[in-house]
Amino acid sequence: MMESHRQRAIVSDQSRPLLKRYARLQYDPVRSAWALLSPEKVFWPDEVSLDILKLCDGRHTVLQIVAELAGQYDAAGEDIAPDVEEFLQEWSDRFLVTL
Amino acid sequence: MSDTLLPPIGMLAELTHRCPLQCVYCSNPLELLKADKELSTDAWLALFEEAADLGVLQIHLSGGEPTLRPDLEQFVSCLSRRGVYTNLITAGVGIAEGRLERLRDAGLDHLQLSIQGAHAPTTEKIGNHRGAQEKKLEVARKVVELGLPLTINAPIHRHNIEEVPAFIDLALSLGAQRLEIANVQYAGWALLNRNALMPDREAVERQVEIVEEAQWRLQGILAIDFVAPDYFAIYPKPCMGGWARDAFMVAPDGKVLPCHAAGTIPTLHFERFGEASLTDIWAHSEAFNAFRGDDWMLEPCRSCDRKEIDWGGCRCQAMAIAGNAAATDPACIKSPLHSRMASLIGEANAIPSSNAEDFRYRRIGRA
Numbered sequence: 001m002m003e004s005h006r007q008r009a010i011v012s013d014q015s016r017p018l019l020k021r022y023a024r025l026q027y028d029p030v031r032s033a034w035a036l037l038s039p040e041k042v043f044w045p046d047e048v049s050l051d052i053l054k055l056c057d058g059r060h061t062v063l064q065i066v067a068e069l070a071g072q073y074d075a076a077g078e079d080i081a082p083d084v085e086e087f088l089q090e091w092s093d094r095f096l097v098t099l
Numbered sequence: 100m101s102d103t104l105l106p107p108i109g110m111l112a113e114l115t116h117r118c119p120l121q122c123v124y125c126s127n128p129l130e131l132l133k134a135d136k137e138l139s140t141d142a143w144l145a146l147f148e149e150a151a152d153l154g155v156l157q158i159h160l161s162g163g164e165p166t167l168r169p170d171l172e173q174f175v176s177c178l179s180r181r182g183v184y185t186n187l188i189t190a191g192v193g194i195a196e197g198r199l200e201r202l203r204d205a206g207l208d209h210l211q212l213s214i215q216g217a218h219a220p221t222t223e224k225i226g227n228h229r230g231a232q233e234k235k236l237e238v239a240r241k242v243v244e245l246g247l248p249l250t251i252n253a254p255i256h257r258h259n260i261e262e263v264p265a266f267i268d269l270a271l272s273l274g275a276q277r278l279e280i281a282n283v284q285y286a287g288w289a290l291l292n293r294n295a296l297m298p299d300r301e302a303v304e305r306q307v308e309i310v311e312e313a314q315w316r317l318q319g320i321l322a323i324d325f326v327a328p329d330y331f332a333i334y335p336k337p338c339m340g341g342w343a344r345d346a347f348m349v350a351p352d353g354k355v356l357p358c359h360a361a362g363t364i365p366t367l368h369f370e371r372f373g374e375a376s377l378t379d380i381w382a383h384s385e386a387f388n389a390f391r392g393d394d395w396m397l398e399p400c401r402s403c404d405r406k407e408i409d410w411g412g413c414r415c416q417a418m419a420i421a422g423n424a425a426a427t428d429p430a431c432i433k434s435p436l437h438s439r440m441a442s443l444i445g446e447a448n449a450i451p452s453s454n455a456e457d458f459r460y461r462r463i464g465r466a
């Protein structure tokens with residue numbers, strides 16, 4: 001009963017992912033690397049993850065993110081879409097991204 | 100040390116040992132410091148600035164009860180200005196009206212609230228504080244209302260292990276993001292009260308099942324972190340992620356330690372911030388270098404393929420149970436003393452539950 005207003009968000013190509021307010025992506029000058037700061041952990045996203053996370057601004061849809069990345073990486077949208085969606089689902093399940 | 104030394108990522112700041120609660124499982128040392136031993140506002144601010152320079156990205160503001168420091172807002176805004184992630188670890192009792200708003204406005208990133216029981220009488224009994232539960236729930240609601248992310252921390256032992264399902268319901272109803280089902284680590288006051296706190300094996304097994312089922316059912320709804328009970332484990336935890344590897348802690352008087360129980364290792368000497376800089380302590384303190392990396396390891400750890408996974412476990416537990424801080428953590432099945440863990444469980448479980456209520460409450464001035 002208490003769970004009724006809390007449901008797992010599922011990614012779709014129309015989701016507009018947004019990095020949570022309490023998850024902070026920032027450049028760390030000490031280590032010369034991008035860090036994602038979250039309540040329990042510091043993540044060190046690799047280049048691809050970083051490119052996805054930077055587009056999690058609540059304005060881009062997943063479809064647009066895929067198109068944007070396809071352009072950047074010179075790849076076919078349908079090839080990268082599953083990976084992008086899987087990534088976003090995982091980050092949503094970790095409460096770091098709102099879908 | 101073969102590897103190059105990396106800067107620390109995390110720091111636990113025990114701002115004070117004062118606390119309105121007297122939890123029997125408290126991890127603070129038995130020798131609690133009085134208010135007059137605490138670092139001044141300026142000293143903490145200087146320490147935080149240096150921590151940020153050194154590369155610390157995340158600071159847990161803890162205690163005792165950190166909100167007893169009236170300068171907490173100043174600390175949070177200093178850290179927030181430096182881009183350091185702040186996590187306030189509070190018991191949620193005695194927080195004045197308007198304080199949480201001010202902390203949020205100062206830039207607080209996250210709040211972790213400890214709740215000793217899912218039911219009010221348990222919380223009152225464990226923390227020895229009447230009316231604690233209502234205050235905690237009020238704090239939880241306020242935190243969510245302010246839009247701050249909330250983690251509920253539930254320290255688990257024999258007196259509340261059956262409340263795990265109720266803790267899950269409570270965390271959901273409060274709108275928490277995360278719930279930590281954290282089986283008590285037997286250090287500090289918890290070690291003193293070990294016989295009164297140790298659960299039995301069946302209860303631990305039931306708990307594991309309940310938590311695993313809930314983790315699966317609530318995926319994407321509530322994150323449930325499980326801190327397994329050491330005494331029932333096969334392998335130890337990578338305590339602090341490895342001694343002096345990427346985190347450290349500072350006691351209320353400015354003593355800098357690799358972990359909160361490190362003071363129980365009598366051969367180590369710890370410097371105080373002010374006598375030496377954080378940077379110096381991190382790189383050169385003998386205590387920090389004593390168990391860094393794997394050069395110090397004895398067998399079976401030395402030739403074990405898990406040594407970079409758990410770093411030989413907890414040095415303080417090795418000290419407490421094996422009598423040697425460099426020994427393999429007896430929580431490990433490969434430790435020659437592993438069976439000692441089972442006998443300690445047996446010893447505790449043999450005590451009739453009426454006597455198990457013989458708590459030694461955490462108080463400044465005597466264990």
Ligand code: SF4
Binds near residue numbers: 118120162163190213
């Ligand atoms: S564990 Fe209890 S007594 Fe210890 S600091 Fe936390 S709230 Fe206070």
Ligand code: SF4
Binds near residue numbers: 335409428434
């Ligand atoms: S022997 Fe040492 S390194 Fe290997 S698992 Fe046990 S504690 Fe870890």
